[in-house]
Amino acid sequence: MLKLEAHSAGSIPIRMRRNRKSQSIRKMVQETRLSPEDFVAPFFVIEGENKTTPIPSLPGVHRFSIDRIIQEAEALYERGIQSVALFPVIDPALKTEEAEEAWNPDGLLFKAIFRIKQELPDLCIMADVALDPFTTHGHDGLVNQKGEILNDETIECLIRMALMQAEAGIDFVAPSDMMDGRIGAIRQALDKNGYPNVGILAYSAKYASSLYGPFREALNVRLQYGDKKTYQLDPANSREALLEALLDEQEGADILMIKPATYYLDVIAKLRERTQRPIAAYHVSGEYAMVMAAHQAGWLDAGKVFYEALLSIKRAGADIIFTYAIPQILHQLEM
């Protein structure tokens, strides 16, 4: 056995650099590889036909009408992206305290799921199950007079929403509001109503992060009061995140998600050792916006930084990565 000290003493040195000598050797010993199948492309859906609007805080990302999403998703599918997540931008006039628009059968999200599934049946479609795009106050759940977010009453709404998505043809519903018990309740409702094959991707460990700002701008969601700390996780905690994920697994989640991603790599790595389920990570809007802002200032190369960030997320143990940096990463991978 060679000892580390041997490097300097007269004996045979350990030359770590032999395995880095050329591109072909480096590729051969590369431990983590990104491929298009790893990624889920988020789409912000707007009403209308042939419509697209830019999102200032997410340079390069647009809101699209359904027909445009079909075009975009088809082009991405041809480059290997197999999966999309849909986020509806709801007209402020349709928002209410009780989020009734969330289960309106003619609602934008259900139309989008239905039409995209018809056009691109092989594409995997996911969507959030949470009330925040639909409430006037911007919280993820129903709120009482005292401003408390109601757990069990909200779950009734989530079940309605999940069943409507299932009916429209969703592949995975993604409960994203951090209410207790929602995974089990939604699983039961899906099974009872004839949707045993609709999966659940649980936002299991969603932190009360300051990195969601651009996403809320994209959806025009503004919190009218309070914060999300009574339901989303404290960034200081990782054991609590593991417990959340393992509870979701017990309740029937098919995929467990950690969100945000790069600031929570330790949580991803710890969960990797405790579950056999696939792990997803959401590389969120703020993680994208920071890099793009620095890129636009000429301070770093966004394509390369995204490659490194997404590699770190996969290296930590994530199987599936939601990211806005799809064009940049495909460009890196196709180079």
Ligand code: PBG
């Ligand atoms: C909705 C939801 C949010 C995100 C995904 N689903 C925002 C929030 O919880 O406030 C954030 C995604 C991102 O920032 O890219 N519950």
